[in-house]
Amino acid sequence: MKYDLVIQNGKVVLEDKVIHSNIGIKDGKIADVFESDQFIADNVIDANNKYVMPGAIDTHTHFFEPGASYREDFEHGTKAAASGGFTCIMEMPNSNPAVVDLETFEMKRKFAEKGAVIDYALWGGATATNLDNLDILKNLGCIALKGFTLYAGTAFPYLNTEMQMDAMKKVKALNMILGFHAEDPVIVKTLTEKYQSQSWNLKIHDMSRPYYAELAAISQILLFSKETGCPVHICHLSIPEGAELISKAKQDNVNVTVESCSHYFLLNYEDYYQYDTYALIQPPIRSRRRMDNMWKYLMNGTIDYLATDHAPYTEEEKEPENGNKWDVMGGSPSIDVAFPMMFDETVIKRGMDPIQFVKLSSTNAAKRFGMYPRKGSICKGADADIVILNPNEPWIIDRSKSFSKSKNTKFPYQGRKVNCKVNTTLVRGNVVYNNGQITVDNGHGILIKP
Template identity: 40%
Template structure:
């Protein structure tokens, strides 16, 4: 057999550990894994000294096209994902306009995405108060999961996303349970956080520490507890997004032990920056839930290292630079992070804290692939899609604006030194990013479809 591509001599990350192996790729699939492959190939990559692992599956990405493409488009967003070692992503039902809350709006997004993505992609449907009768048509149209906000969303823009009330959450969960769909939830208590914000601003308390104090830990815990209570009542499958506190993780862990079908994600920014750091970084590091104080971040690290967080996502939430102005209460809340997931967390978790590399792969690929029913993704194994990244643990670099692929080249990680580097990203056997060449070729991303 002549292979399309052979990756030779790398430290291949398998489910049960790491072995020095060759990988043969044919027709976009992993065709052979062996100690040595002697057959010919159209192309050969020498991976000696590097980790060879499945590409990241980022299930929390905001692309703002159509409607707000000046914030981020499919082309630039997927370039950043590819450069950061992501080979598949699931796109949130906001911040594009109109929001993805019915089939017509989903079709607009599907049309905008064609021939623009450098990695594979899928979409969420939204749950909002006005679309309870549209959930089934979104499920039938192939969305991979649904998303709602228990936190407050304030927008007067027609077609924008809105948060749920308790009735919508309950009835939506009932319907999604019937449809066997996952509901992903942004969990914060809005009645407390919104009024605290008004109070703090009125009193002139607008520092980074004031901002985190306006969204206290208990507001996240309370919303998580209510979501789980509703899930117990309805049987809906839950996934809690971007959790920032150990206290909330413990609530979710207890529910899992009681048999509730719930999973949890967190994001690199909650492990790499603290509220104290925001004093120096500024509004580029504003997000919701907020970055927590160092003492609370330490407890979240314990949860990750103990295996209590199911996977990692970027929550890439970009905007134009003018929206990142003012104080922490005025500026847009979102961190541009799609390009620094794998390298940053590999450095922090594997190199600095000793997390096993195969456990790291679970966090970035294997677990989300299983939860989102993507059987061809998430693992280095024969017959799987050849979605592969090469990671060099011995390279270091500093994040610079000019190296970012985002449409708006700002990031809370600017100036940060990372002691690890993604050197190649391979999508279904096609090299889409090379450290020396940059983005390679034309967009080859395909629409993801879940196996039910």
């Protein structure tokens, strides 16, 4: 066969082994994984013994388009994502307007179609006002549905306890997955009011949204999932107690998966206190002890996915003129740095098997959300969504150079040294990012349905 492209001489991470090999690509698909030096190809990339892995899939991304696209949009966000090894993102529905029906889905799809350089799937919203019409979102191709257990702004009415049960019955009947932002609304409201007379800081932020607010919400979701059989997904887990509970629920055959994010493994309110509102994220970054304990559940496979929860805000938003930090929105950018940072922290520093890392970064998400084997694996017939990562190329994170709209260097990872670097990212056989350059036009990405 004559290939369009061969990536040769790579340390290729397959699902069951890592082999020194070549990948032949034809018509955007992986046509072969082979060892011979004898081949014919239009183009060749020499991977030079670097890691060649399935492109990362982000289960949790915010690009704020439509709505607050001055923070981030599909064009800048996906370029940043491509530079950070992502080939597909699952974009969250709580934009403004939120994705809750045909009109709002189409609105977002058009923005994505115009701007995105990598592939994308769209979450739909399960809110207090659209539970009778979730079938519309399924038919449009939403990858899954997302609900909030507490106040999430007027554009996205949250699901109270009864609505969570109702939503699960309906989502189960539709054979979809229901994801949750899980924090108990009463605990958070009561404690926020209690502490609000004091000046805000990261420690008080954790006290106003304590670990047991998250644990209570997760516990209820697991209980309802067991009752209804609805497949659920816990978003951005921040607490080891939650991981322990989910681990037991999995043993009890509850249909649950869980994502967590780089900031819950790398940041805590003690060591990163001075980053103030720039490290304000919901759920909060926790104590050093909790952060350390989260690692056990990443290494032992309880946590299924490494997501980013990429959500940049501007300096004006993070440092409001009136000085009231209690009103500052939670969120921080990371889509361009999370993948290499976490490869460094897991595989390089803690000896995680690269096969397990790829499960966390790509394969598990593809399997759970119905994109596998098209995505999430280097195997014959799959989309050639590939990242080439050099494990021996130290660099220093500098947000001012990011492709993201957010170039504010006041961010917790500014100046951090990372030992490995994304060199090249391919989406469906096309190089979208190579050594600092985006190499495709806006709109190269396509919508991926389950």
